[in-house]
Amino acid sequence: MANVLVFIDQPGEALKKSSLELLTAGRALGETAVALNGDVHPAVAAAFAEYGVTAIFQPVAANLDDYLVAPKAAYLAAAATAAGATTVLLDNSPEGKEIAARLGIKLSAGVITDVVAVDADGTAHKSVLAGSYTTAAKATTPVSVLTLKANSITPEPAPAATVPETSAVEVADDGTAAAARITSREQKVASGRPDLTDARIVVAGGRGLDGDFGPVEELADALGAAVGASRAATDAGWISHDAQVGQTGKTVSPQLYISAGISGAIQQKAGMQTAKVIVAINKDADSPVFEIADFGIVGDLFDVLPQATAEIKKRKG
C-alpha cells in the first residue's frame, strides 16, 4: 500500500468537512498519515482515529503561521519524507495550492490542482478551461501532490478505527529565511452564510439589481445559500469583491445556481457552468444566460425573487 500524507492546517475544535474528504480520499490510496499544523483538540483526535489515520506529525517550530506558505512547505516536505509518503493531499484553497506548488519543487513531485476524484492508481480527474473539458492527469514522478476541491467526495469513516501515533518533525531553517512575514491580520465580519466556493446553493446577482442586493440576499437566506455576484456588481461596489463568480473571481460548482439580473457573458458562464442545476431570471429574453439555464424566467427580478422567497418560507412553514 502507498503511504499518503494529508496536510491539515489549524483544525481548531473540529475537523472541517473538506478535511474529512481529504482523509477519505487518502484512505482509498493507501495508509494515511496526517501532517498537522496546530493543536489537537479531543474531537479532532477522535476524528483522526475514526477516519483510520495511522500517524500524526507535528512541527517542532511553532511559528509557521507568522509567514506565508514557505515554512509550511518546508515542514510538509520533512513530514512527507518521515512518512515515506508517495502521495500528499492538500485542500484546494489558494494557500493549499501554493504550499503544494513549493512542496512539489522540494520533493521533485508532480502537482495536480482542482482535483475532484482520484483513482486507486493515482489518476486524478479535474475540469479545465472553465469547465469546458474534463481531464484525467497523473504525476510521472515517484511522489505526487494533489489538491482536492471541497464537496468532491462524501466523507466516510474507516471500517475500523485506528490508534494513531504522534511524532515531531524538525522544520529546516531555509523555510523562513526566504519567506514573507505576516505583519498584521484582521478578521472580517462573518456573514453567517455558507462559503461561496463550498456552498450547495448559490444565489448570484448582477447589473440588473441596480445596486440593491436585498432581494438576492433574502432568497439566499430562505434557501440557506451563499450570495454571489457578477463582476459588474462587484466593480460597481454594490457587494464585496469576495462574492465575485467568474473567470477572474471564484469558480463554483454547487447543486443549484440561481442567476438574477446577470446577462451571462462568457466570463460569468465560466465560473458556474459546472453547477448541477442553473436557474436564470432576467428582463432581457435575449440574455446568453438563457442558453444554459435549466429553468429560465423572463421577468422583473424585483417581482420574481420576493415572490419566490415568500413562497419558500410559506412551504417550509
Added chain:
Amino acid sequence: MKIVVLVKHVPDAQFDRHLNGEGYTTDRDESILSELDEYALEAALQLAEARGGAKAGNQVIALSMGPAGAVNAVKKSLQMGATEGVHLTDSALAGSDAAATSLALAAAVRHLGAVDLVLTGMASTDGETSLVPAQLAERLGLPQVTFASSLTVDGGRLTARRDADTYSETVEAALPAVVSVTDQINEPRYPNFKGIIAAKRKSITTLSLAEIGVDPAQVGHAGSWTTVTAAAERPPRTAGTIITDEGDAGIKLVDFLAAQKLL
C-alpha cells in the same frame, strides 16, 4: 529598480477554447495577453514611474515563454509601457506543466541578471493552476507574496495587502521577491498612440533554451512531472424551460426547485 513581469499569451476566453493533439495541449489560435497579467504590468509601471521611470534607470522587462505567437503578449506589454521585452521560445518547451514552466522561467530570470522584483498575475486564464509564481519563487529561493491587492516598495522591502474570504492581512518581504497581484490592485492602462509608436523602437530579445542553459529534456512533455492521460469535451449545456413572468413566476420557480428536490 529592475522589474520582470511575466506575461502569457493565452487563448481568448471570449471564444470556445480547445485541447488538441497527443498531449492535450491548449489550442493557441486567437490568443491574447492574459487579462490577469495586465494588472501585474500596470503595477510594475506604477512602481517604475514613482521612481522617475526609465530616465532614472528603472526597467520593466516583459518576459513571455511560448511559441512564435507569444511575442504578441510582449509587444502589447511594450505598447503599454514596458521598457524592453524578452521572448523565451523553443520547440522543446511545448507541453510544459507548471514545474517545467517554472524551471525554464527561473533560468530566464537568472539570465537577466540581478532583478529586484518578479511580478505576475494571480493565475493564467488558460491553465488556471496558479502554481507557477510559487514554484518560480521556490526555484529562485525567493520569498513569494501572492494575491497582492496593494503593493508598495520602500528601500529593500515590500509591503502588500492580501484579502481572503475571512480575513485581510498585511505582509512584508525583503527584495528580491516574487509577487502575484489580483485584479483589484489597479486599473490597467490602454496602450495609447504614443505608446504604440514608441513600442516599435523598443527591442525584443529572443532567447532559446541553449542560451539560458536549460536541457530540453527538463522541459516540455518530456520534462514535465505530470501528464494528461485523457480529455473529453463536456457536452454543451442546453437550454431548459424558459417562461415569461405572468405574475406567478416566483411560485413556478419554487415548484421547479421542489420537483428537483432542491428545497
